[in-house]
Amino acid sequence: MAGASEADAQLVEPNTTETDAVAGVAVGLSAVLFALAVAAMFERVSLTGSLFGVQTVTLLGGLLTALGVAVIAFGAGSRLGYVKTTPDPSAGLIAGIGAAVPWVVVGGAVASQTLGLGTTVGAVAGIATGGVAFALTVLPREDLGSTLPLGSLLALTGLVFLTGVIGPTWVWELGWAQQAAITAEFLIPVATLFTTLYGGWASAKAYGGFGARGRHMGAYVLVYLNALSIVAFLFILVAFVVVQGIPGLLNGAEIGLGTGPQTTILGISVTLPVSVPFVMNGVALFNDFQGVLPAIVGTVWLVAGAVALAVPLGVGAAVFLTEYADRGRFTQVVEVATNGLWSTPSIVFGLFGFAFLIPRFGNGKSLLSGMITLGFMLLPLVVITSREAMLSVPDEYRDASAALGVSKWQTIRSVVLPAALPGVVTGVILGVGRIAGETAPILLTMAGGTFVPGSQTVDVIGGFQFTASPPFVANPALLEATSALPYQLYALISAGVGASSNVGNADEFRWATALVLLIVVLSFYAIGIATRYYFRRRLTHT
Template identity: 40%
Template sequence: MSPVDENISETSVVDKLFVSVEGKLMRRLMLALWLVMGMVFLAISTLTAIWPNFLSNVVISTLGAFLLVAVGLTIVAFKLLKEYQPPMIHFLLSLFLIAFSGVVFLFFPNHGLEIPALEGDVTPQLATISLFFIVTFATVWTGLLFYWENPAHNRQLAVQYFTWVSVAIPLGVLTFFIVYTIMEGSSVITWDFISSASDLMRGEIGIFPAIMGTFSLIIGATVFAVPLGVGAAIFLTEYAKRGWIKQAVGVTADCLWSTPSIVFGLFGYVFLVPRITGHSTLLAGQIILAAMLLPLTIATSTEAITAVPDEFRNGSLALGASKWWTIRRVVLPSSVPSIVTGVLLGVGRIAGETAPIMLIAVASHTNAPNFFSLSPPYFHLGPLFSEVDALPYRLYSIYKAGVGGSIHEAWGTAMVLIALVLMFYGLGISIRSYYRRNRGW
C-alpha cells in the first residue's frame, strides 16, 4: 500500500446528498444516536441486574430493532461520509458498553437479560453473552469500516482510538482487580488479623506469621542479590573492556529472568534443600528468591551506572583519584537512587512469588520467624534453618484446602499481599520521579 492514501473516489448521488449538508447533520445524528443507545443499554443492564423480570417482549424487540438500526446507520454513515470525523465519545461509549456488559457478565451470571418470549430456548446467560458480543462486534466492525473507507487523516484517528482502547483495557482490568480485592478484603482486615497468628482453637484468624515470613524472605533475598547484582553491573560498565563479556552476562541475565518460577523451585528442591538441612528452610527460600532478583538488579543497575555522565568520571580521574575510588565516591553515589528504584520494583515482584518457595521454604501455620530476643544472645540464626509461612503461600494453601469456609481470610490475605506490592512499587516509582526531577544532570 502506498504511503499516501488514494481513497478519493468520484462522487455519487448519495455522496452529494450528504455533502450538501456537509455531513454536519449526519454527524450530530450519529453522536446523538450512540449517546442515547449507551444510556438505554446502561439503564436496561442496571435494571435487569437489580430486577431480573424487568424486560418484556415489547422492550426486547424494540431494543433489538434499535440496535440493528444503530449499527446499520453507523455502517452506512461510515461508508458514505468520507469526511466523517468520528466523535471520540463514540469510541469511549463503545468501550464503556463492552466493559459494562463484561461486568454484568462476571457478576450477575443469573440475572442477565431475561427474554420471556424465548423462554426455554434462550437462557438469560446466553442473552447477556450475546449482548456482549454484539456490542463488541459492532464496535470492531465500525472501527474497521472507518479505517478502510476513509482518508488518511481519519485512519490516523481510528488507529489512535484503537491504541487508546488497548491501553485502557489492561489498565481497567488492573484497577478492577485492585478495587475488587479491596472491596472483598477490607471487611476482614482488622488490627488483630494483621498483628496476630491464627488460633485454631478459638477460631481466630490472623496472618502475622505470613507477613513476617514474607518480609524475612525478601529481606534475605535483597541482602544476597543486591551486592552481587550491583557488583556485576559495576564490573560490566566500568571494567569489562570487551563487548563479548557484556553480551554474555546480558544473555545469561536475560535467560535467568525468563526462566519459569517453577523451574527455580525445582532447582532449589534438588540443589539447595539437600545441602541445607534436608528440609524446607527460610534460607533456601531466600537464596532462590535472590537468584530470581539478581537478573533484574543487574539490568537496572547497569542502566543506572551507564546513565552517569562520563564528565563525572573524567573529573575525578583528572584530580588524581584511582579508578576504584572514582567508582566508590563518584559513580555509585550518583546512581544509588536508580539502583534503589530497580531493587524496589524487583522486590515487589518476588514478594508475590509462590512457585519457587512452595517446595523449599514454606509450610502453613508456622510461627513467625523470631530473630531477636531481649536476653542474650540478642540475635538468633535459628529461624533461618526452619520453615516459614508466607503471604502468597497462605493464599495458595487456602485455595488448596477448598475456598468455601475461609474465603474471607483468602480475600484479606490477597488484599494485604496487593497492598505490600503496591507499597514497594509506589515507593520505587516515587523515588524515581523525585530523583529525575531533582538530579543535577
C-alpha cells in the first residue's frame, strides 16, 4: 500500500506529468511505426515513394531515431534522478537475452559485410557486441538497463535509414548457389517492425516508471502490438483476395429488371433482377462472360452431402461413447483412433476414395464418392467435439432426469443432446471450414474438367428418378463427375496459358474463383455460427 500512495503523491507533481506525457508519446510513436512497417511489408506503402512530403525511408529512419533518443533520454533522466521512478536493481536475464539477440546480428553483419572482415571475425564481433549489450542490460539499474542498449539499437537503425546507408534500392546478394538476395523492400519493414517492438516495450516500461508497474505496462504494449499485427495480417489477407477478385467477379455484372437469367422457383419462372455472369454461368464457347456456377453448386452439394453423412454418424458414436460405453480401454482406443484419423493427410482419404469407393459407384469419379470421402474426413472431428460437448453437460441434469423416472435414452434425447448441441455445431463449423477447401480428395474422387459448361451444373434434387425395379430410386446426378471451387482453382492455375485463353483474362478469373471460394466457405461459417447462436439462446433464454 505504501508504494501505491507514493506513486499517487508523485502524480500530482507537474514535472512527472510532463515526462509521463513524453513517454506516452513515445509509446504512441512506436504504434505508428509498427503500423507503417506492417503496411510497408505488404506494399501498401511504397518505400521508394514519399509520405507527407518526406521520403518513406527517411521518415521511418527519422521516427526510429527520435524514438531511440527519447528512450535513452528517459532512462538516463531516471538514472540521474531528474525523473522519479521506481526501478528494480536489474532489468533481468530475459530482457538481457532479448537485447543481446539483435545486437549479435548487428555486430556480426557490420563486421563481416560492411567492414568486409570475413565470417569468423564477424561471428566473434557479433558475440562480443551481443555480450556487451547483455552486460549493459543486466548489470546497471533497471531504468538504464532496459533503455540504453535498446535505445541505441533504435537510434542506430534509424540513422542507417536516415543517412541512406540502406536506401530503397539497397540489395545484399547472398552469393549462394541459388539466386538469393535480401532486398531493402524486405529488410526495412522487418527491421522497423522488430526494433519498434523493442522501442514500444522500453518506452512503455518508462511510462510505467519501471519496477513492477513498468513491467506490466511493457507486457501490455507487447501483447497489444502482437494482437494488432495478427488482426492486421488477417485483414490484409482477406482484403488482398477481395481487391484482386472483385474485377473478375463483377465482370459484366448488371442490376435492373429483366437482366438476370431465368430460373424456376417452386414451379414459377422468374427473371432475376441481378446478373452476375461469373457466378451464374459456366464456361461455353458463345458466352459473353465465363463463370464458375458448376463449381459453386458442386461445392455446396459436396459439403451438404458430407455433413449429412458425418453428423448423424458422429453424434451417434459420441452418444454411445459418452453415455453407454464404460470408460476404459475401449473408449481410449476409439479416442486415439479418432484423433489419428483427424490428423490423417487428406490425400490419404482421397486415395482411399479412389481405390475403394470409385470402383463401387460406377467406376468413374462421381459426386457421391466425393461426398462420402469428405464425410469420412469430417467424421472424426464431429466425434471428438460432440464427445467433449456431451462430457461437459453437467451430471446434475442426468441425475435430475433419472430421479424423475425418465429412461436413459429419453434423457439423452431431451436433456443431454440439446445442452450439447452448441458444442456439436462448433465442431461441424470447424470441420466444414476444412473440407470445403480440400482439393486433394476431390481431385481423386470427383473432379471433372477444368472449364465446366453451365449445362453440366449438378442438379441433385432434380436428378432423383423413380425406377420400376429395386431400389426404386435412382439419381444419375450423384454418380457424375462434377467440379468444386478449390479443384477449379487448382486446375486453373495448373492448366497453363493455352487452356486459359478460353476465359479471356485468366489471372482475373483465378482471383475471382478464389474470392468466390472464400465467400462460400465464409457463408458456411455464417450459417454454422447462426445455428450455434440459436441453440445457445434456446438454452439460456428460451
